[in-house]
Amino acid sequence: MQSFAGKVAIITGASSGIGRALAQQLAAQGCHLALADIDAEGLEVTTAPLRSPDLRVSTHTLDVADRDAMHGFAEQVLAHHGRAHLVINNAGVAVSQTIEEMRYDDFEWLMGINFWGVVHGTKAFLPHLLAQGEGHIVNLSSIFGIVSVPTQGAYNASKFAVRGFTEALRQELCHTPIKVSCVHPGGIRTNIARSARFYQGVDGKSDAGKAAARFDQLARTSAEQAARVILDGIRAGRPRILIGADARFLDRLQRLLPANYPRLLAKLLIKS
Ligand SMILES: NC(=O)c1ccc[n+]([C@@H]2O[C@H](COP(=O)([O-])OP(=O)(O)OC[C@H]3O[C@@H](n4cnc5c(N)ncnc54)[C@H](O)[C@@H]3O)[C@@H](O)[C@H]2O)c1
Structure with a gap:
């Protein structure tokens, strides 16, 4: 996909952070949008400045965990926009x-x-992309889908699973025109830490406020920078999109020390 102008993009989690920044940048490049999130108010904040006579922007209050709702969402998008790229x-x-x-x-x-x-x-939109003969699926994993850290066991499990799922999908679609990318951001300054269900920090202390402030300090990349890297990666057809020096460093560490990096990171993180 060399240009986003005139295409239709679907973004889940568009009320905040990376999703909102992606919506803003795609709209600026003339891409029509179907934006979904469980947070309807946040969706309106994202969408209000994007509305223009030249752009079709639809908003959908959606819980992505609800399978039927997601398939209903895909039908609504196709009814409204006619296509999805x-x-x-x-x-x-x-x-x-x-x-x-x-x-x-x-x-x-x-x-x-x-x-x-x-x-x-993926499953709700894939049949349409295949029938259309073009399209790109972009799944958000994390650098925590490549390395694990203490207190992020559930998050690690989900993001490793997204990586496995997405890499298998890419293999299955390699003889079709459909492109597949897996995104692995490092720390990105968004609301993710503030919205987390927080019980226990890596240092063994439970202070959600301090942990979110520390996350903001450590996360060097803005949501806008992250969105730019993702869109560049899509344009270049990159299968694996790493974001930030922290992600690139941890990816190399995992490849260099696959058996020993967990002990190393645990020592570093639990001490600090
Ligand atoms: N911020 C980081 O450091 C970082 C690092 C690696 C990966 N990621 C990944 O990037 C993606 C975007 O996260 P972000 O950092 O922009 O976080 P964010 O909290 O700013 O945005 C996440 C959005 O997802 C929405 N959401 C939550 N539950 C939902 C549901 N059930 N249905 C629909 N929408 C729902 C939220 O309302 C919010 O608008 C996530 O998949 C996250 O895991 C983020």
């Missing part, structure tokens, strides 16, 4: 808790959104 499965949440203490309902809530949301979005 770019599907960005971006909605995501975090839980900060040790595996020992983690409640099943928090684990299931996170997997419903981060993993099943990606599966639902």
Whole structure:
């Protein structure tokens, strides 16, 4: 996809952070949008400045964990826009808790959104992309889909699962015109830490406010920068899109020390 002008992009999780920045940048490049999120008010904040006579922007209040709702969403998008070219499965949440203490309902809530949301979005739009003979599916994993860290067991599981799912999808579609990208951001300054179900920090302390402030300090990349890297990656047809020096460093560390990086990171993180 060399140009986004006149295309139709679907973005889940468009009320905040990376999803909102993607919507803004795609709109600026003349791309029609179908924006979905569970947060209807946030969707309106994203959408209001984007509306223009030349651009078709539809908004959809949607829980990506709800399979039927996602398939209904795909039907609505096709009825409204007629086509769909770019599907960005971006909605995501975090839980900060040790595996020992983690409640099943928090684990299931996170997997419903981060993993099943990606599966639902992919399966709901894929038949249309194949019939149309063009399209690009972009699934948001994380650098935490490449390396694990303490207290992020559920998040790690979901993002490793998104990577496995997306890489298999890419293999299955390699003889079709449909492109598939998996995105692995490092720390991006968004609302993700503030919206997390937070119980336990890596340092063993439970202070959600401090942890979110620390996340903002450590996260060097803005949502706007992240969106630019993702759109460049889509244009270039990159299968794997890493965002930020932190993500590139941790990716190399994992390849260099696949068996020993967990001990190294645990020492670093739990001490600090
Ligand atoms: N911020 C980071 O450091 C970072 C790093 C790696 C990966 N990611 C991934 O990037 C993606 C975007 O996250 P972000 O950082 O912009 O976070 P964010 O919290 O700013 O935005 C996430 C959006 O997802 C929406 N959402 C949550 N549950 C939903 C549901 N059930 N159905 C529909 N929408 C729902 C939220 O309302 C919000 O608008 C996520 O998949 C996240 O895991 C983020």
